Amino acid sequence: DGGITQSPKYLFRKEGQNVTLSCEQNLNHDAMYWYRQDPGQGLRLIYYSQIVNDFQKGDIAEGYSVSREKKESFPLTVTSAQKNPTAFYLCASSSLAGAETQYFGPGTRLLVL
Amino acid sequence: AQKVTQAQTEISVVEKEDVTLDCVYETRDTTYYLFWYKQPPSGELVFLIRRNSFDEQNEISGRYSWNFQKSTSSFNFTITASQVVDSAVYFCALSKGSGTYKYIFGTGTRLKVLA
Numbered sequence: 001d002g003g004i005t006q007s008p009k010y011l012f013r014k015e016g017q018n019v020t021l022s023c024e025q026n027l028n029h030d031a032m033y034w035y036r037q038d039p040g041q042g043l044r045l046i047y048y049s050q051i052v053n054d055f056q057k058g059d060i061a062e063g064y065s066v067s068r069e070k071k072e073s074f075p076l077t078v079t080s081a082q083k084n085p086t087a088f089y090l091c092a093s094s095s096l097a098g099a100e101t102q103y104f105g106p107g108t109r110l111l112v113l
Numbered sequence: 114a115q116k117v118t119q120a121q122t123e124i125s126v127v128e129k130e131d132v133t134l135d136c137v138y139e140t141r142d143t144t145y146y147l148f149w150y151k152q153p154p155s156g157e158l159v160f161l162i163r164r165n166s167f168d169e170q171n172e173i174s175g176r177y178s179w180n181f182q183k184s185t186s187s188f189n190f191t192i193t194a195s196q197v198v199d200s201a202v203y204f205c206a207l208s209k210g211s212g213t214y215k216y217i218f219g220t221g222t223r224l225k226v227l228a
Contacts (some may be wrong), residue, residue, distance in 0.1 A: 031214065040122075042204060042218035043158075050214065058215070088156060101148070102216060104158035 002027045004105035006091050011110045013078065013085060021076045021108045023091035032074035033092040033102060036060060043090065049074055078110060086112050115140045117207050119219035126195050127227050134190045134222045136205030142166075147181065147188045148206040148216070158204065164188065195226045 004025045013019045025032065031050050035043040045058030049068040063082025068074055074093075078085045089108045094100040116139040126132045138147065149161040162172065164181050172179045176193045192199055202223045206216040 033214070040220065042117075042220045043216075044218075045215060048214050056214070090156075090158065092158075101160055101163050103160060104150075107156040109156075 004091060004093055004103060006089075006105040006108050008108060009106070011108055012113050013110060014113050016080045018077055018079050019110070021078070021089055021091075021110070023074045023076065023105060024072055025074075025091075025093045025105075026072060027093055027095075027103065028071075029093035029095050029103075030071070031094045031096060031100070032068070033094075034058075034064070034066065034074070034076045035090045035092065037088040037090060037107075046076065046089075085110055115142075115207055115209075115217045117205050117217050117219035119203075119205055119222050121222045122220075123223040123225065125225040125227060128197060129194050131191060131193050132195050132224065132226075134192075134203050134205075134224065136188045136190065136219060138186050138188065138205070138207045138217075140186075140207060140209075142209050144209070146208045148208070149179065149188075149190050150204045150206065152202040152204065152221070154201070161190075192224075195224075197226050197228050200224060200226045 007022045033048040034046040037043050044060050046064050047058055047066045049055035052068055052071050055066050055068050065077045091105040092102040094102045118137045145166045147164045150158040152158050169181050178191045180189045202221045204221045205219045208216050
């Protein structure tokens with residue numbers, strides 16, 4: 001089955017700790033995205049990547065980092081610089097960056113201990 | 114600036130009622146795309162529809178229908194004969210037609226369908 005997988009489903013972070021959220025897709029999509037969702041709010045773009053070894057900051061990139069070493073994978077690291085990381089994180093991909101439809105993974109819920 | 118407004122924060126209906134979710138957008142682009150997504154309690158966003166700015170035809174898919182009106186910058190979504198399984202948060206989103214990567218999401222409308 002083609003799709004997007006995210007792991008883990010739940011993640012707990014201690015103060016001062018970096019954590020990495022995994023996102024993998026087997027749709028052969030070129031573009032991948034990370035969004036953050038807070039309760040009662042829409043999705044906000046953190047980072048996106050149009051091709052391997054290239055990525056761009058979105059609206060709220062501070063405190064986050066990404067890599068795109070493989071077409072299928074786009075991991076997101078939440079660093080200790082992100083002071084309010086508790087949120088629901090969604091990964092998406094599309095066949096071409098831009099207006100092509102984005103398809104989403106199941107999400108990772110990050111909680112701070 | 115681009116903006117998407119979903120003024121209805123939460124709607125409750127009784128099963129089998131029809132319900133319309135409103136979406137109003139702002140853009141200066143002549144070419145753009147509009148989307149609706151469903152987010153059930155599991156959290157994953159499920160794609161429902163994509164419409165480009167040059168196609169104002171209404172669309173029907175089963176119990177779902179969409180009314181796109183450029184004159185009022187609206188892209189409303191109607192569920193006919195609602196069911197409990199329709200309970201979810203629904204998001205409207207806007208994207209430019211070319212040269213960009215970004216969706217602008219509304220804040221979502223939570224729909225509760227009561228049995």
